[in-house]
Amino acid sequence: MGCVSSKQFKRGPGYEDPNILAKETTFSVKEVEALYELYKKISYSIFKDGLIHKEEFQFALFRNSNNKNLFADRIFDLFDLKCNGVIEFGEFVRSLSVFHPDTPMAEKITFAFRLYDLRGTGFIEREELKEMVLAILNESELLLSDEAVEQIVDQTFKQADLNDDGKIDPEEWKALASKNPALLKNMSLPYLKDITMAFPSFVLNCGASDEEL
Template sequence: MGCALSSSSKGSRRAPPGYEEPAVLAAQTSFTVNEVEALYELYKKLSFSIVKDGLIHKEEFLLALFRTSKGANLFADRVFDLFDLKRNGVIDFGEFVRSLSIFHPKAPKADKTAFAFKLYDLRGTGYIEKEELREMVVALLDESDLCLSDCAVEAIVDNTFGQADSNCDGRIDPDEWEQFVNKYPTSLRNMSLPYLQDITAAFPSFVMYSEVEDYSGIDK
């Protein structure tokens, strides 16, 4: 299979913003060259689905990953922000592949752990505070159309901190988080999307399903 934009085709078809050669991205991610080429085809579909500029805007991203382009949701917004590595409000091809690589089943566990930590570290302080975890749990419930009482939400938050906050200072640091996910590997279950290994066969909707029980700190 040739590159999505081979050297012979670049003269007649302009590369999109942030385009990088599949071989370069494959060397820096968990994807093969063929998988990057397939992702390029998917990227083109997404980046022209609403705004025709070759970049993935938030509404296009939400439509692809969450089947909706409207309505604010902290979880969805946070995932978009972490994919937007350049912090310019859009996702280019390089950012798309590098960020999505973290969800590849073969991606290093350390990368998944770090990404999940950033997902919960809403204020970017380098720690996960109780209020941040509470906000994310509520967002996950909302995204999953589940309804739990305030007492149930508090139980999830308290249980997680009871397991993860080993020095009992009311916040979770990166080392404590790493120890927590090592003890409770199901907390990273949603950080792997199995069909990324089959991306060369088809382009399924990249729908992220949230299972709130995975974030409760309890192995089922």
């Protein structure tokens, strides 16, 4: 099973009771316990301190800990609820819960809004939307011309900016997402609906060995 081990681990920093986390999220207790195994694999993949650092997070998601990516940075920042530069277990579970298929759409819409609101102003401005579109295209290895990217941004603002003030507020974003479900297609990860020890492929080749954990 790749790097998944049956060895018993000590509870690392930031550990929280699965029963409590299950009550606060969409996950069951067993799923939270499975997520703890996943969390440990990621948190020991580079720094081996039981906390997920940005490099480990990016490596787990994108198989590369060096190349900077705005999309990966934004996801990390939103998972890092305490804003202390690392992701603890409780933060990991609570944030990942947003991506559970059964999580209410309103929570997904709010999370996606915060993802695009790069400056944290409470609005999505044109330049922020363009930066995120470019980052997502880059991560998907899709190459579009500058003109095509501008058209995407123009069309989005045409649909969303209902009061013509040059920015998208939370209510406008909610209306846009309701009319365009594709905007939130990446906000649901099907495997989270019944997560077991059979983790997604990115965990199976993680850098930490059983001896190191």
